[in-house]
Amino acid sequence: MTAVGDNDRGLEKYLRMQRIRQFENKAEAIHAQGEIPGALHTYAGMEASGVGACMALRDDDYMVGNHRSHGHPIAKGAMLRPLMAELLGKTTGICKGKGGSMHLSDFSMGSLGETSIVGSGGPVAVGAALGAQMQGLDRVALCFFGDGASSEGAIHEALNLAAVWQLPAIFVCENNRFGMSTPTSAGVAGENVADRAHGYGIPGVMVDGQDVDAVEIAVREAVDRARSGKGPTLIETKTYRYGDHAVNMGRELTPRGPDHEDWLARDPIVLHRLRLLEQGVPPAALDVIEAQVAEEVDDALSFARESAYPAFEEAFDHVFVDRLPIPEDVLAHA
Amino acid sequence: MARITYLEAIQQAQMEEMILDSRVFMMGEDIRCNVFGTTTGFLEKFGEARIRDTPISENGFIGAAGGAAIVGMRPIVDATISSFLFPAMDQICSIIAKSSYIYGGQARLPLVIRSCLFYGNSNAAQHSDRPYPMFMNMPGLKIIAPSNARDMKGLLKAAVRSDDPVLSFEDSTCWTNKSEVPDDMDFVIPLGKGDVKREGTDITVIGIAGAVNIALKAAEQLAREGISIEVVDPRSLVPLDHELILRSVRKTGRAICVDPAHKTCSAASEIAATIAEYAFEALRAPVVRITTPDTHLPFSPHIEKPLYPSVARIVDAARRLVGAGTPVPA
Numbered sequence: 001m002t003a004v005g006d007n008d009r010g011l012e013k014y015l016r017m018q019r020i021r022q023f024e025n026k027a028e029a030i031h032a033q034g035e036i037p038g039a040l041h042t043y044a045g046m047e048a049s050g051v052g053a054c055m056a057l058r059d060d061d062y063m064v065g066n067h068r069s070h071g072h073p074i075a076k077g078a079m080l081r082p083l084m085a086e087l088l089g090k091t092t093g094i095c096k097g098k099g100g101s102m103h104l105s106d107f108s109m110g111s112l113g114e115t116s117i118v119g120s121g122g123p124v125a126v127g128a129a130l131g132a133q134m135q136g137l138d139r140v141a142l143c144f145f146g147d148g149a150s151s152e153g154a155i156h157e158a159l160n161l162a163a164v165w166q167l168p169a170i171f172v173c174e175n176n177r178f179g180m181s182t183p184t185s186a187g188v189a190g191e192n193v194a195d196r197a198h199g200y201g202i203p204g205v206m207v208d209g210q211d212v213d214a215v216e217i218a219v220r221e222a223v224d225r226a227r228s229g230k231g232p233t234l235i236e237t238k239t240y241r242y243g244d245h246a247v248n249m250g251r252e253l254t255p256r257g258p259d260h261e262d263w264l265a266r267d268p269i270v271l272h273r274l275r276l277l278e279q280g281v282p283p284a285a286l287d288v289i290e291a292q293v294a295e296e297v298d299d300a301l302s303f304a305r306e307s308a309y310p311a312f313e314e315a316f317d318h319v320f321v322d323r324l325p326i327p328e329d330v331l332a333h334a
Numbered sequence: 335m336a337r338i339t340y341l342e343a344i345q346q347a348q349m350e351e352m353i354l355d356s357r358v359f360m361m362g363e364d365i366r367c368n369v370f371g372t373t374t375g376f377l378e379k380f381g382e383a384r385i386r387d388t389p390i391s392e393n394g395f396i397g398a399a400g401g402a403a404i405v406g407m408r409p410i411v412d413a414t415i416s417s418f419l420f421p422a423m424d425q426i427c428s429i430i431a432k433s434s435y436i437y438g439g440q441a442r443l444p445l446v447i448r449s450c451l452f453y454g455n456s457n458a459a460q461h462s463d464r465p466y467p468m469f470m471n472m473p474g475l476k477i478i479a480p481s482n483a484r485d486m487k488g489l490l491k492a493a494v495r496s497d498d499p500v501l502s503f504e505d506s507t508c509w510t511n512k513s514e515v516p517d518d519m520d521f522v523i524p525l526g527k528g529d530v531k532r533e534g535t536d537i538t539v540i541g542i543a544g545a546v547n548i549a550l551k552a553a554e555q556l557a558r559e560g561i562s563i564e565v566v567d568p569r570s571l572v573p574l575d576h577e578l579i580l581r582s583v584r585k586t587g588r589a590i591c592v593d594p595a596h597k598t599c600s601a602a603s604e605i606a607a608t609i610a611e612y613a614f615e616a617l618r619a620p621v622v623r624i625t626t627p628d629t630h631l632p633f634s635p636h637i638e639k640p641l642y643p644s645v646a647r648i649v650d651a652a653r654r655l656v657g658a659g660t661p662v663p664a
């Protein structure tokens with residue numbers, strides 16, 4: 001495995017962060033024109049958290065995420081076409097148009113779901129870690145959840161279970177300062193979510209969530225521990241959500257504090273770009289990546305636009321392995 | 335064939351499926367110590383990795399069973415008493431029922447969640463639930479509610495082999511009932527297939543779980559009065575064997591749905607509505623539901639017992655439906 005500071009890895013991180021940012025910028029633009037139904041929970045500002053964490057994983061490691069789902073699959077390496085098609089509700093979407101913005105989950109990348117019931121991904125990640133352990137695979141399972149989710153019982157139960165069974169799980173709390181309109185300080189008792197790790201007898205680690213290298217280092221250490229049978233780790237990435245809770249909420253819900261401008265000044269992509277330049281990467285190399293990503297995003301959008309909507313019958317697929325019978329009176333008016 | 339109890343049938347089904355498929359494992363609270371007798375000898379045979387005692391953490395470990403299923407394991411969760419499913423509603427309803435659907439078929443969740451219907455024994459309201467109707471209203475969950483040892487074994491084995499999540503509701507009033515059960519390792523009863531437990535011509539009585547046995551007793555008594563009862567046992571609640579139920583009601587023209595659940599939105603309600611919707615032309619009398627009224631279950635046996643469906647309530651209803659009076663003792 002190559003070092004964190006390695007140029008190729010540095011560029012890969014830059015690529016993935018650019019993909020997330022540009023993918024979402026495009027999605028927001030077409031959402032404003034009414035091309036994307038429902039709400040969009042954007043990940044802007046948090047790219048270093050997702051990309052840093054996923055760069056510490058192997059392709060065959062598992063990952064579970066949450067409603068803020070655009071960043072996680074792209075961070076893990078997913079291709080953009082099926083993700084964009086999903087946002088447009090097309091049958092070529094990664095979830096065949098049944099999941100949408102809150103559920104961009106690409107199982108071919110080891111994702112086991114981006115779940116929109118706050119906190120509910122915790123137990124799933126524990127189960128995946130258990131499965132890997134029982135199957136004798138040295139895979140780990142990483143669970144992303146928010147600061148708001150840290151107050152859910154499911155997260156406590158997941159941490160406790162993973163610790164009791166010493167499972168290869170990594171819990172990454174993406175503390176983006178808010179849960180909807182509620183500042184972390186009003187929703188989370190104690191200074192830091194990571195401090196709670198002590199109660200479970202597992203390591204708790206805090207990391208600058210705007211520094212993609214720092215996140216990768218912290219998660220890599222946790223992954224190594226997990227893979228070598230030493231059990232779970234709780235990591236808190238201190239990060240910031242640029243957008244409101246979601247696009248399409250009617251009005252701004254997030255009460256910005258006096259530190260708002262400071263956070264914007266520490267943009268994770270800009271910070272990483274500066275670091276790469278300092279390390280001697282020529283600016284042209286970064287410009288090429290940006291241009292390449294712009295093309296990927298345009299291509300993904302064209303693909304999504306040209307794709308068909310699901311046939312109505314597909315609403316009855318995947319409830320069970322066998323398609324459900326379709327009521328004739330409903331079909332007649334579909 | 336051997337004559338075994340309902341609990342032994344559970345034990346056998348689990349044992350056989352664990353022998354046949356190394357992906358099958360069990361988890362639950364205190365299963366190693368075998369509280370109800372359904373895991374006798376399991377720890378010795380399969381070891382701690384496959385017989386997992388869990389913390390008291392239903393939402394956590396039931397969700398973990400879901401996660402393990404997604405990555406290719408086939409867990410059997412012993413959730414003990416069905417009332418304890420309530421803390422796990424989050425994982426059952428939002429993850430287990432929906433993950434296959436919401437991700438467009440990328441996930442499969444082959445797991446079984448077993449729990450018993452622990453009513454009728456002075457355990458008070460918080461331990462006496464019969465909550466299957468709530469789950470019938472949630473797409474994505476198959477549900478079995480067997481009434482005898484043979485069905486229990488065959489259906490539980492089918493549930494373990496199913497690639498869909500299955501909830502198994504095991505009626506504690508049937509635990510010690512014995513029946514002839516095949517010992518063939520591949521004896522399974524397909525999910526969604528009901529069974530006529532007794533043939534008759536005047537009234538169809540559809541029983542849910544333990545209510546089937548009450549219906550059979552009532553049928554016995556009514557036969558002596560010249561009223562012929564057909565007892566239908568759906569066995570699975572999801573999928574529900576509509577065809578079998580409707581065929582029987584079209585033959586008899588009368589239906590009584592007997593269900594230990596509370597009346598409102600019970601399985602009995604669903605079946606009654608199905609009959610009214612699709613077999614109305616065959617009906618000679620209104621469809622009757624005999625259920626537990628919409629009050630809670632009290633501790634004191636004097637006021638608990640009369641709340642459940644009983645032979646006497648079925649007999650009364652049957653007589654009313656055929657227009658017969660109470661026979662005068664000779």
Ligand SMILES: Cc1ncc(C[n+]2csc(CCOP(=O)(O)OP(=O)(O)O)c2C)c(N)n1
Pocket residue numbers: 067068116117118119145146147148149150176178179180241245
């Ligand atoms: C169980 C549950 N309760 C409430 C909601 C509504 N809700 C959606 S996202 C959200 C805030 C979550 O905050 P956090 O976990 O910090 O994630 P963030 O949105 O900040 O990324 C809430 C309350 C929900 N989806 N699920």
